[in-house]
Amino acid sequence: xxxxxxxxxxxxxxxxxxxxxxxxxSLFEIAARLAPVARATAGWLVVNGRPDVALAAGAxxxxxxxxxxxxxxxxxxxEACGGRLAIGASVHDAEGAFRAVRxxxxxxxxxxxxxxxxxxxxxxxxPAAVAAVRRGPRSGPVPPVLAIGGVRADxxxxxxxxxxxxxxxxxxxxxxxxxxxxxxxxxxxLDGDPDGDTHTGERTGA
Numbered sequence: 001x002x003x004x005x006x007x008x009x010x011x012x013x014x015x016x017x018x019x020x021x022x023x024x025x026s027l028f029e030i031a032a033r034l035a036p037v038a039r040a041t042a043g044w045l046v047v048n049g050r051p052d053v054a055l056a057a058g059a060x061x062x063x064x065x066x067x068x069x070x071x072x073x074x075x076x077x078x079e080a081c082g083g084r085l086a087i088g089a090s091v092h093d094a095e096g097a098f099r100a101v102r103x104x105x106x107x108x109x110x111x112x113x114x115x116x117x118x119x120x121x122x123x124x125x126x127p128a129a130v131a132a133v134r135r136g137p138r139s140g141p142v143p144p145v146l147a148i149g150g151v152r153a154d155x156x157x158x159x160x161x162x163x164x165x166x167x168x169x170x171x172x173x174x175x176x177x178x179x180x181x182x183x184x185x186x187x188x189x190l191d192g193d194p195d196g197d198t199h200t201g202e203r204t205g206a
Contacts, residue, residue, distance in 0.1 A: 018030065089109070107146060113129060128162070151172065166205065191203075
């Protein structure tokens with residue numbers, strides 16, 4: 001938990017994706033400690049698959065995978081509770097992306113873009129998948145697309161050129177000797193500002 005808070009502070013503004021497989025109370029307690037740090041640094045805390053925990057902890061967003069509630073159901077729940085949450089949808093291709101767009105997702109996490117040890121046996125779809133989603137459905141515009149899966153610093157420019165708004169990474173930050181510096185370097189790369197003179201928002205998720 002302290003490591004995640006340190007990354008939020010060091011590389012601000014970024015998003016931290018909380019996807020720990022913990023009992024509900026433990027998950028809530030961690031989220032409740034991280035959410036104020038994210039808010040104070042203009043970042044986001046994103047809770048995986050649990051809009052109830054995200055709302056109760058004051059997180060900024062919830063990320064929905066294939067086994068979670070759907071976007072529409074989650075939106076109804078959030079509104080019924082009088083809360084506010086950005087709702088992200090994990091998608092794997094253009095068809096799934098456009099379905100999530102129709103359902104009202106605020107942003108999309110698209111992958112696996114490159115082969116990664118966390119998904120053995122799955123070939124990366126490549127930056128072309130990002131470009132296909134960004135071309136959009138005929139029904140209207142596409143919300144921000146975040147590329148996930150094997151994204152390293154040397155691949156950031158490639159996925160951004162294909163249309164990605166940002167990236168979601170795991171090993172590139174958490175396996176680095178200095179996770180805070182690794183996240184900061186990635187965020188600067190996204191900003192097109194390796195020297196750190198400007199920033200554009202929470203486009204890096206870890």
